Amino acid sequence: MVSGIIREAMVEIINFVSKAIDMISDKEKDNMIETLIDAYKRGARVLVMGAGRSGLVGKAFAMRLLHMGFQVYVLGETIIPRIRKDDIVIAISGSGRTKLIVTAAEAAKAVGAKIIAITSYPDSPLAELSDIIVRIPGRTKIAEEEDYFTRQILGIHESLAPLGTLFEDTVMVFLDGVVAELMNKLGKTEEDLRNEHANIEL
Amino acid sequence: MVSGIIREAMVEIINFVSKAIDMISDKEKDNMIETLIDAYKRGARVLVMGAGRSGLVGKAFAMRLLHMGFQVYVLGETIIPRIRKDDIVIAISGSGRTKLIVTAAEAAKAVGAKIIAITSYPDSPLAELSDIIVRIPGRTKIAEEEDYFTRQILGIHESLAPLGTLFEDTVMVFLDGVVAELMNKLGKTEEDLRNEHANIEL
Amino acid sequence: MVSGIIREAMVEIINFVSKAIDMISDKEKDNMIETLIDAYKRGARVLVMGAGRSGLVGKAFAMRLLHMGFQVYVLGETIIPRIRKDDIVIAISGSGRTKLIVTAAEAAKAVGAKIIAITSYPDSPLAELSDIIVRIPGRTKIAEEEDYFTRQILGIHESLAPLGTLFEDTVMVFLDGVVAELMNKLGKTEEDLRNEHANIEL
Amino acid sequence: MVSGIIREAMVEIINFVSKAIDMISDKEKDNMIETLIDAYKRGARVLVMGAGRSGLVGKAFAMRLLHMGFQVYVLGETIIPRIRKDDIVIAISGSGRTKLIVTAAEAAKAVGAKIIAITSYPDSPLAELSDIIVRIPGRTKIAEEEDYFTRQILGIHESLAPLGTLFEDTVMVFLDGVVAELMNKLGKTEEDLRNEHANIEL
Numbered sequence A, B, C, D: 001m002v003s004g005i006i007r008e009a010m011v012e013i014i015n016f017v018s019k020a021i022d023m024i025s026d027k028e029k030d031n032m033i034e035t036l037i038d039a040y041k042r043g044a045r046v047l048v049m050g051a052g053r054s055g056l057v058g059k060a061f062a063m064r065l066l067h068m069g070f071q072v073y074v075l076g077e078t079i080i081p082r083i084r085k086d087d088i089v090i091a092i093s094g095s096g097r098t099k100l101i102v103t104a105a106e107a108a109k110a111v112g113a114k115i116i117a118i119t120s121y122p123d124s125p126l127a128e129l130s131d132i133i134v135r136i137p138g139r140t141k142i143a144e145e146e147d148y149f150t151r152q153i154l155g156i157h158e159s160l161a162p163l164g165t166l167f168e169d170t171v172m173v174f175l176d177g178v179v180a181e182l183m184n185k186l187g188k189t190e191e192d193l194r195n196e197h198a199n200i201e202l
Helices: A002-024 A026-042 A052-068 A100-108 A127-131 A148-154 A160-185 A190-202 B007-024 B025-042 B054-066 B099-110 B124-128 B148-153 B162-185 B190-201 C005-023 C027-044 C052-068 C099-110 C127-129 C150-152 C162-185 C190-201 D005-023 D026-042 D052-068 D099-110 D125-129 D148-153 D163-186 D189-201
Strands: A045-050 A073-074 A088-092 A112-118 A130-135 B045-050 B071-074 B088-092 B114-119 B134-135 C045-050 C071-074 C089-090 C114-119 C131-134 D045-050 D069-076 D088-092 D113-117 D134-135
Touching: A002 A160, A002 B007, A002 D005, A026 A045, A026 A088, A026 A112, A026 A130, A026 A160, A026 D052, A045 A052, A045 A100, A052 A073, A052 A088, A052 A160, A052 B054, A088 A100, A088 A127, A100 A127, A100 A148, A112 A127, A127 A148, A127 D045, A148 D099, A160 B007, A160 B162, A190 B007, A190 B190, A190 D125, B007 B162, B025 B045, B025 B114, B025 B134, B025 B162, B025 B190, B045 B054, B045 B099, B054 B071, B099 B114, B099 B148, B099 C150, B114 B124, B134 C005, B134 C099, B148 C099, B162 D026, C005 C162, C005 D005, C005 D163, C027 C045, C027 C114, C027 C131, C027 C162, C027 C190, C045 C052, C045 C099, C045 C190, C045 D005, C052 C071, C052 C089, C052 C162, C052 D052, C089 C099, C099 C114, C099 C127, C099 C150, C114 C127, C114 D026, C127 C131, C162 D005, C162 D163, D005 D163, D026 D088, D026 D113, D026 D134, D026 D189, D045 D052, D045 D099, D052 D069, D052 D088, D099 D125
Parallel strands: A045 A073, A045 A088, A088 A112, A112 A130, B045 B071, B045 B088, B088 B114, B114 B134, C045 C071, C045 C089, C089 C114, C114 C131, D045 D069, D045 D088, D088 D113, D113 D134
Antiparallel strands: none
């Protein structure tokens, strides 16, 4: 049993994510799930993007989408195909102002892709250009510098206190929940997936 | 307020992480913290490694170590310096059997580095070669295939149910707690870090 | 006009690549080209893999395959789909002994993928398990340690003299030549590609 | 002996790089080498940056700088420390207009870092903000869209003909030459490096 500061920090994170379950909109979540199911059925491309720790959480989600059979890609990797009309972009940015992400989302929107923003700020530039917004609490302070690589170069980062990571931690648990619901809605069981592998591939 | 399957999944994850707080050993955590503080003071290198989602959680932790002033590196990136005697390796593997990670940890041990294993299995190959073990519950089933890239190529992955991600989610919250404790132990406040930046860099 | 050591090194590299043009087998090259064209027509997946600098040269080639419309992936990225029977693997390893690459190629072969080895050693473990070998001169000394991450951790690397990079430099120019030939064989002109983008996407 | 289109393409690349040896300025090269040697002696950080294929060539160079003992980092990796006054940035961009690179170089310049631009365009935004310019021929057409990720999303890329890769191929050979000269100037022999490893590390 861990005690002291680490315990307090872990409890604070858990309590925050717990409360977030009640704060996240069921309707926003439904919009996201339906859009993803539709993309799955159409074989549309899903491009996941986020900078820094948001990008890592996005990659963890992208891996799961791949395992379920989605055509999924991650911004920043070597291989990113063209995004086309009706493809899906999932853009994760607590502040909704990370320049790299806003610029890439704008480009995708310009070709007719559907943008899903996961952000704490529904009135941010990212949210404003998005078709679907899923508000996830956690980002309380907006970094003044909006360019991610500039922040790296200048050594500017979000708060190191647990408070500084609540957005990413909450998004990670939320997206794991999205995976559970997608599996159910797509009628996929673990067993199915395993059998499919066993029969066809191995 | 989200409801239905996603709610159940999120609650299940949170409850699991909550229980994990009581299951993680304070002594193991102390060993890890002390080793890291010692590394910080000596300017030793810290190499973080993990495959797949464990690797992503490791990267999120590595970013925080960097922000606190550690000499930190991540296996798989372009730039990895030589690991030397008394450097630190943090190896994250739920099963403790991921070949890539076990092989890399062995190489680091051979040059005299100190290995910290974060794993669900204290009797795994990774744990057995490590100097410090931090047991984190969550990995309930050990994948039969131990080579990560082979698993990718064969399409083998951990369970997609929330159960399949409990290890990574728990490690993520645990390591955010470690960051909080390190900041306290190293006497760093947010304000300090910010001032340091403001005075010297900007 | 650069002079001195840098001039000598650049001339040495160019002369080596020049001679390599006469040493690379037209038949081996044809096998590779035909296999890729067939993969393109079938929509088969192409997985490119290499460690260290060979991996970087592989990524540069993968980008070009993507631009031509191939279904291409790079080992080590977040998103790698399952490799299936009759998919293609392009494995780049000067020594043909890099463990990571040999292990991944074995896994792909086990599911029935076709392996193309690009290597200086036609009797290496990689070449022996491959369906098609393209011998590219340049790697003159075989590193004793065959695990790439172990080499990173131990600080072992190929010769820093120009001699140490002749394999990668030669492979890069060779693969750029493969791109030119593929474009011709696939009947693609720059203009075609540009028009296709302009009409459909922008 | 390869023949036909691939031979023509390889010969075209080699001839271009050959001519480039006479076109690259010895003085610009000397400025770069001296700056790097000075950085090495001061233990300054060297940050290498480039988008797409230029980024891959930059990574290959960064690996070599690491092997020689430089404190080197690559933009886009997880771990990028703060860049400080008198640190060095090597920015590779054929057009000198890639937004990501120009923005990052501006941020580094703002904190007093010294910028080395490797570009075909000495009057480009990147060149204009740089302290040292090394003109490398090869980029003949400037892409209209200057944001790299936007180009990926829109599927815009440099010419696929060999002409489209002359800049990257030339930079790769040039930087391998820089490595040879640095080794000589720093008085490092292969043997030295190997012995150093053998005695201290293994």
